[in-house]
Amino acid sequence: MIDPVLLRALNAVAPDLRPDAGALELLLPDGTGFADDEWELGSWHGTVARPRKETLSFGKIAHPEMRDAAKVIILERRRKRGIGPVSARHYLAAARALGDVLGARPLSGLTSGDVHRAEAKLLVKSDKYLSALATMAGELRRLYGIAVDYKAPKTAAVRHGTRGTDEGRSAKLIPDAVLMDLLALLPREDIPDDDRLLLSAIALNLGCGWRVSELATLPADCLFRDEGQLYVRGYPGKGGKIAPKLVAPALAPMVEEAVATILRLTGPGRAIAKAWPLAADPDWRTVLRDDTAILYFARKLLHRWGSDPDNRLINPDAAWSRNHGWVDVLGALESYPNVNRAAAASGLNWETFDALRKQQLASREGRIWTPRPKSVKGWMLDARVCDRHNLFRMMGFHSGYRHHSPAIRSLVAEALEFQLSGEVIPPPPFDAEIEARHAREKPVLLSDRTGTPLLYVEDALFVMPRFLIGAHATKTDDWQRLTPEHIMQWLGGTTGRASVFERYGIIDPRSGKIATFTSHQIRHWLETNLHKGGLTDAQIAALMNRRSTAGNSVYNQMTNAERREKVREGIHEGVIGGLVAGVVTRADVTREEAEDILDSRLRQVNVMPHGFCLKDLATEPCPHHMSCFSTAAGTAGGGTAACSHLLVDRTDPDQIAALRRENANARAMVEMFEDDPELGDSPQVAHFRTIADTTASFLPEADP
Structure with a gap:
């Protein structure tokens, strides 16, 4: 049955242009109704493996009619153009500004002057919203018959492309010398694996010109040959044509070597992803987005920790030493005639041996003994105790400090109380709903608009062991995918790590300073060289997976x-x-x-x-x-x-x-x-x- 709120909203649309209600309802984010003012758009990402939280808050639109119209238009744009969370947020911002300008007037009273007043409000934030405002105005005119006319102004002169200036084109184009210096790092044996991986990604993309989001979703078997020519297949974004990319013969050896290096470095990640669904643990990434689930699964982990014999605080069979581990001092006394011989055989001095003897005797009596009294904080430093940092490390996170809530601290202290009494904190009552909600499934990296999987993580080219990039330690039982942020931070640097250009002293010959470029400029470099090589606009559009040749001009930096x-x-x-x-x-x-x-x-x-x-x-x-x-x-x-x-x-x-x-x-x-x-x-x-x-x-x- 169709949501009546959606049907009521569609009644305001011109009958001959009214979208199919059933089709729009299918496009609603998972678990969301049309009437809801909070839409979680994680499912709208083409890349679905562990998506970020993307909440669209329609409650920010004060005008009720504009709020319903914004929902209809966003769903209609999703149906026709496949828009994602970023575009949806821009449309919402435009609708919010229009609603504020309307005030108490009905939606039908919107005028072109109102749209221009909304433009002024949006310009205070950023000019990036103006194209969304133009789209909203056009859809309100088309679907609702509102007589408004608005065209987004050009807020800045064209600086690059065929209509730009030589200065602008030069700034957009990566110097060949910089690329040569960067690629010259690949044969070196002293570079870390994450540098080698991302350098190989750059080498691969120089021959293909994928958008960085497309590069990150290439399949592991992306290379193939046809009639002697090398092609790279992938999944184009922005509604581009689905066509394999032909690699120029001069670049084919470099691309093949780059893919071979990437496959070698990411092989362990694919193996982890393949085995990942078979593990008994839940998907910790989803657990940490659910406060109830955190406490449920944390208690299970603490029960598992306490059940391990090596983590007992009261152990009649041996005594614990931070430097020597478990030592059966009472057993040594039974084997040797005096304390000195027993201590020497155990590799301990007399003082340490005597303290451990008292500890083990107390354990056989079912009580705790320590040389000096310990506070709860002191016990948390004991290797046998699971503090909140160890708890989140078991989940696969460095420390989980963002989730150190009072409830977690209380739970950890409760588990310690059980350990101090020689017992184990009991597990939580089994909750089938929570278990099912956070069960591990075969992870999907990319899906189509209907949610049908296009590429599983285990079949992707860029899937790695977790913490491989930019970290000294690698967690070997979890995986991560390559993201545009990884490449951006590698090229641009972060607070804790300099850019690849700074670390290896790569200089831009035009300025004599440390080089810089973005991942997207690789598309400009490749397309400019295709133009120089004499390819037609139609051929270049096909190679760059564009729907038309109109987008070529801004990439031609000749x-x-x-x-x-x-x-x-x-x-x-x-x-x-x-x-x-x-x-x-x-x-x-x-x-x-x-x-x-x-x-x-x-x-x-x-x-x-x-x-x-x-x-x-x-x-x-x-x-x-x-x-x-x-x-x-x-x-x-x-x-x-x-x-x-x-x-x-x-x-x-x-x-x-x-x-x-x-x-x-x-x-x-x-x-x-x-x-x-x-x-x-x-x-x-x-x-x-x-x-x-x-x-x-x-x-x-x-x-x-």
Whole structure:
């Protein structure tokens, strides 16, 4: 049965656009109802192995209608775009600001001015919320019919990518020298395993360009060959195309060696993950998020500790010495004629032997004896006693200091009282519900939107023994996955450990200072080199697992000089056309003159959807009002009317597709005018006929 609160919320949506209530209800986080104002989004992570707690608090939205609308929109975006916790939090912040601006007015009274006032409130926090505000405004208009119009402003000039500056592009691009110095560390035998693991991860990603979250979820068998070419398969994020990544042949040996090193270092982690579900202990990570479960399982551990004979405080069979362990001094006295001989045989001096004799005699009488009285704090220092630090170490945590509650301290003291009386703290009454809730299951690293497992931890490439990264000791009976935070802290450093660049003295040749870069800049480095290598936008988008080519431009950090050289090559090869390109084929122009003309005209190359513009738009506006295919200059000589600043790469499928769209639209307009006798004399007919003819001149001969 569908939640009535959800049905009531959907009644406000336009009937023809109303999402299916059942589909939205299935998308609710585990254990959450639509009416709940606290949504735990841990299950929305694609990576599900031991997720962080992600709570979405809709109670922060004071406006009731806006609160319901925000829930509907977030679920709808989850259904259509697969958004995760971060995007959901941004939508909630935007909805909260809109609700505050609305005040006591109904949702239907929202205006564009209100949205701009919400923008001002959000800008106080950060400009990162503005795109979410634009999405919320668009969804409120689409689903609820609210007449609002808002477009997120550009809060900063583009600094890198095809529309950026050389300075911005240089700052975004990793110098080859830095990468070479970093990779040169791999053959060294004196680097620790965690450095070697993360260096190998960098080497692998230089050939693939995965997002760091995608890199962390590669399967162990990610490499395969097809017709001699090396590919890396994985699970792309952000709704990208599911396609294996082709590794450039020159980088293939490095990638294969990196994966072999990673498999060797992470093999023990996969073995632990495979055996992990078979252990009798619960999943301590989930236990520590449940205060009731902590006390339940802590009592079980204390019972286990006290039941161990080596942890007895009253032991009639032997006496305990911190330096010598258990010693049967009374047995030694029975074997030797006097105390001195017995002490010598036990490796003890007379004073220590006598103290242990008194201890063992007291134990046979069922009581505690010590050379001097001990407080509870003093007993907690005894190796046979489980203090709260030892308790959480048994759970697999360094000390568990965050969970040292009064209830835990009281429980540990209770266990000590039982030990002091020669007994063992009893286990808790069996609770099937708690046992089932925290039972270990085969851990899933990655799942799809329906919760179906895509990759188990034991089959992942980057699963390690716990504490492998950045620690001196390794716990061998638990595992951890590689996270983006591990790589970020390794590259950037932490309070207790310098960055990899600082520790090995890697210098950025541009500044002479210690190098720095982020994991995401590797994608920029690889994509820039793919552009330099001559791949088309369509090919690069496929290799980078993008849904479209639109995202390529911000990753292309080629300088203006490099871009000019690529355009020059295209002109000489005859694949780039335009008025400037025609200069190299003119009979009245020598080769030297043609090169001089190209040098003067190729000083600025702006990338557009349908070609390249050689006009420096930063110093003066476009003289043709962006009408590249219908200019007065072009019609005088009877030829096509393309702008003299325009060049078109006939080998670029995206530019050709854009030209086909322009051509089709222009022909459609001409047909419309010709079919209406009253419009036959309109100057628009000649205008669109010119555009149709001009765009056709750049298209392949097979095109109309």
